Amino acid sequence: MDLSSADVMALWITLKLALISTLALLLLCAPLAWWLAHTACRAKVLVEALVALPLVLPPTVMGFYLLVLLGPRGVVGGFLESVGIGHLAFSFTGLVIGSMLFSLPFVVQPLQNAFATAGGRVLEVAATLKASPFDRFVSIVLPLSRRGFLTAAVLSFAHSLGEFGMILMIGGNIPGRTQVASIAIYDHVEAMDYAAAHQLSIILVGASFILLLLVFALNRRFKVVSVV
Amino acid sequence: MDLSSADVMALWITLKLALISTLALLLLCAPLAWWLAHTACRAKVLVEALVALPLVLPPTVMGFYLLVLLGPRGVVGGFLESVGIGHLAFSFTGLVIGSMLFSLPFVVQPLQNAFATAGGRVLEVAATLKASPFDRFVSIVLPLSRRGFLTAAVLSFAHSLGEFGMILMIGGNIPGRTQVASIAIYDHVEAMDYAAAHQLSIILVGASFILLLLVFALNRRFKVVSVV
Amino acid sequence: SELRVAVAANFLGTLNQLAPLYEAHSGQTLLISSGSTGRHYAQIRNGAPFDVFLSADVERPQLLVDEGLALADSRFTYARGVLVLWSDQQDLPLQGGEFLHSESLQHLALVNPRTAPYGAAGVEVMQQLGAYERLQAGHIAQAENLTQAMQYITSGTAQAGFLALSQVIETDGSIRGNTWLPDVDSYASLEQQAVVLSASPQLEAGQAFLYWLKSDQARAVIEAAGYGF
Amino acid sequence: MSLAMSFQVNRAEFQLQVSLELPDQGVTALFGRSGSGKTTLLRCIAGLEQLPGGSLSFQGQVWQSADEFVPVHLRPIGYVFQEASLFPHLTIEQNLHYGFKRIRAAERRIGFDEVVELLSLQDYLTRYPDQLSGGQRQRVSIGRALLTSPRLLLMDEPMASLDATSKQEILPYLERLTEELQLPIIYVSHAVDEVMRLADYMVLLDQGQVQAQGPLQALLTDHQLPFARSEQAASLLKAQLVDTDAGDGLAGLQLEQQPLLISQTHLSPGRLSPITLGATVKVTIMARDVVLARQLPEAISLLNALLVRVVALDTDLDKSQVLVHLQLGEQALMARISKRSAGLLQLQPGQQVYALIKGVAVNS
Amino acid sequence: MSLAMSFQVNRAEFQLQVSLELPDQGVTALFGRSGSGKTTLLRCIAGLEQLPGGSLSFQGQVWQSADEFVPVHLRPIGYVFQEASLFPHLTIEQNLHYGFKRIRAAERRIGFDEVVELLSLQDYLTRYPDQLSGGQRQRVSIGRALLTSPRLLLMDEPMASLDATSKQEILPYLERLTEELQLPIIYVSHAVDEVMRLADYMVLLDQGQVQAQGPLQALLTDHQLPFARSEQAASLLKAQLVDTDAGDGLAGLQLEQQPLLISQTHLSPGRLSPITLGATVKVTIMARDVVLARQLPEAISLLNALLVRVVALDTDLDKSQVLVHLQLGEQALMARISKRSAGLLQLQPGQQVYALIKGVAVNS
């Protein structure tokens, strides 16, 4: 195998992007999902619908709107530029934001479902056993929601690997900076270098498959639990 | 609003595609998810990893491989052609298959999670109350898995609306037949007809938002249940 | 130092051949971002960090110049595309566009004429042959770019399609498959223009690269790749 | 005898190995310490544990054998689980209806309204399970099982969280069901009084093995078994009803040719029709309620005095007590008295003594 | 008296309205029919129902008032839930450890190994909750609550699915805890014998209202309340230990200047140190175990005879029975005898009679 250094770089950026955005999403969405799972607030329905919306538009179009927003002339990008941080388009940070926005529903929904069933009596028991709310979340809710987190992580991670429409738009396909593996494959195909495209595809799919296998196999070793 | 007739047609095809593939996925994946949720078979891990794979490759690349497979020269398409059914590329059926494949993980994983928690004691109780296995599934598992089905349906539906990379490849973007709204919007953006792009985006997003709102609001009216 | 080049997808393969030559010539490496011209245009308007833009058409570079985003005097035609009707099935009667009237034509691959000049050119040719009316009703598979159009054909799903000569020409100059080259005057010129972007911090380097593209060394490569001027 | 079974269950640190033939009528009590395998056995009978090597037939029908296994939902059983396990997504009414509507109308032998009323569930029908108290949930789960009109009822500690009054309302109904519908019940309970009241037959499990089985009467008085040795020791006797109204709210029985007075209210609680004259009545006499005397005392509030013969003295119960096995005609009676009294009375096997029993201590 | 509370809970068809001051030592029994609000009250005390208008203070500390609410996890309580509710994802050992490790070592007054041994959980430590029997799960949940070394223990029918032997092992331990650690317990139970054995104080709930409250002794003999009228009616008396070994495994008590013999094994089951001479002993005498006689019978297996005075006769219990209220020095004793006997004995208020009690019927 003789991967070009650009391809290696692209794989590395892809991995970094998928890991960072998945972790950030899990952290950020857990409180949101918890709120959605337990609130009686009427606005909940609105938020639930909003969360699913990023999926509805074609990625490139979503990417286009994001680009307009995060770029130097956009509301967000312009503001950041004016305070000296710099706009977010064509940067890795911009990629992470785009990727997170796009994977939002894959994380919020499974977590919300898991939290909805992991609550109840056992949480009350834990409180009587001196566990503070945060402690309860960590010691009871998290382990009982393991499958939800797994699903959220797998969907978000895999989607971050494969998605390229939006990333292409706000990242700009800059080798070494924002060119991810999916775009590199696409480029090889465009350049009719099918051999390179197949090779990179196989590496991406193969590595993902092994990673997923490991994750699911590890999950199997945990106790399958249903709250009786 | 003066949508072109092509756009109206595209919206209609999009809706049909999303509905049909979501329904078909829910029906087909329920048994698979059930098996995954309850089997002790070691191959389970393999299947779980495989199910997540369609997400890993860029949609256009996946679409290309699928096109090769389902087209007249492909193994599947060729076989279907030889038995007189005709190959599947550039047909609505092909779109449905592609869309389903691509949304597979969004349906299997939430259902599997729901089934894993909806089983247990209550199913045994139902059996002693004369419910056959199928009856138990319908009267106990389905209602207790409602949230899982909702998530599966919402993610799959929304994703079918927005995805276009794969659909383009295996559908051929034939106006009136396989041209969906997401491709139409993309075309407007590429053609710099931003007004038309905005209009169609707003319609797609607005309609989806209202639909999602309705779905979530309806869901709220059900009893929230955790198996105590 | 690196020169950041945004290039139309159809020219990516050619540019990949040119890059090492230019590096040898100037010591400068090219950082190549390929993609659709429409997308590049949108990105450049929103702050994309490119120095040079090799477009697939005349319109976008002109627009960028008009908007002050590109240097007016840098704009020039670096290549002129050649349209082919192509199939990998040798037995199809492509010559003279005969096959376009055939009842056995199920699907014809074409890039989206609204967004891609090759698509518009293909439509022109079909109209002149009086075949467009019939084909438009469900026989045209629209790809978003030339590569996808070719994939439609190579997968056997579309029997033939309008492509760029650059896609089917071999390195030795021979043409792969079954080809018909419509008269270049029968469709609007497929000029592809390049500009230096005004936001670039290295305007001279950009201009130097575009200047090099006009050199015989570069032109030989571009011509061998199936483009005219 | 036609509930025949043989099961073997192997768990990490527990083996159930049971081979039994149980009567297919009346109530069979399943007794045993926590963890002895009672629930496991019930699950086997219900078909919830599908394990090789087991066999089960009920009234001539094979439910499980080497090559047959009738699935749970096709067995005409009712099962009251140890935890109420109501369907959380259904209202109480829907929970109760769940099994009821899955039975053909022609096969319904137990009416919906009847069950609802008996279990006092009228007020909760529209609620969801999480809006009920523990005891209320348990009542629903009893009702739900009954409403499938089963031909065999399996009950796993069905009354554990019910108060005495609720029990007093439900137990007679169960008694009536066994009798009127010929519905056999296998009943797991830790409450000896419940078992003594309801059961005709008993199986004693210990660490997954059948330690003893037989008619309740025989097991309760068997001094190899823990019952006779416990403070709850009791004798079960059969007597004939000879006088439905002997005055003062009493009824007269004839027990082995000797008169026995019991309270009329104990005679037929919950029964639809009163017991007719001459019928056989089951009488439970707790060993600790029997006082022994060498001669008939006078002016004492002990209504019944039965002349009995001492059979044996069990002295190794406890430092201070003895269990005296007595013969009353053909039947056996036990008295649990202090060692001191036994000494004072100089009790000897073969000796004739009076067994004094408080009228109120007689249970039927 | 320093567990003071006042709560009001409004549910669809149920109101709890309670204002109580309970002792902060010993065992307080919470008694009442299914659905009377026992669990709801315990939840209020634990802080699991956060409702306006309530107030609660324990040993001078305010846990709930108009402007204060100590959250559940900061209250030094232990709560045994009506359903075992173990953490399904933790092993038994981890379940037990859950609360234990959240307590500072210096505050641990109850040891891990001690609890494991007492509840016989050694063999299950590595198992998961779904691999235990119902009774085993309940024992774990008792242990889990104890291991937080609470200063107030709330127990909701903790023994409902335990067999008599297990109960006999656990009850004395609870008794010991209340005494040695000064740990007050609020104990919900339907089992009268458990309550009589454990409780010092009793609250009787009826449809969300306190129907009665007071020392157990007073409530058990109050003929306005259902206890005295039930078959479980019992009197609670205080006596002094005067002879730890009176021969034949008996111990001698002095009850209002009269001798009373009880079995030594009843004297201090489970207590670490035997009761010392002269100590006060709590004695439960069930009304149905008391026989009345006008003169002392001879050659009879009734060990104890107490001279008592008839106070009143309750005749409206039942067609055939009467409850005789007796005075024994300063204390009250009840006898449940047949109407027939009462007539034969011509019992009258003021009359002196002998209350004959079987030695074995005395519980301490």
Ligand SMILES: Nc1ncnc2c1ncn2[C@@H]1O[C@H](COP(=O)(O)OP(=O)(O)OP(=O)(O)O)[C@@H](O)[C@H]1O
């Ligand atoms: N969420 C709820 N909504 C409406 N009513 C409820 C709810 N929870 C409990 N109740 C009612 O409140 C009353 C008191 O319930 P509680 O659980 O306190 O009873 P309990 O005395 O513990 O009974 P048990 O002995 O059966 O456990 C019951 O009548 C019950 O039906």
Ligand SMILES: Nc1ncnc2c1ncn2[C@@H]1O[C@H](COP(=O)(O)OP(=O)(O)OP(=O)(O)O)[C@@H](O)[C@H]1O
């Ligand atoms: N899944 C399991 N894995 C291993 N051991 C188990 C499992 N389920 C039950 N056991 C063990 O099997 C034995 C019998 O359990 P079972 O539930 O039949 O007891 P039981 O007699 O019903 O007790 P209880 O009166 O406490 O309900 C127990 O010792 C228990 O620990």
Ligand code: MOO
């Ligand atoms: O969903 Mo995409 O735009 O085909 O990556």
Ligand SMILES: [Mg+2]
């Ligand atoms: Mg059990």
Ligand SMILES: [Mg+2]
């Ligand atoms: Mg309760």
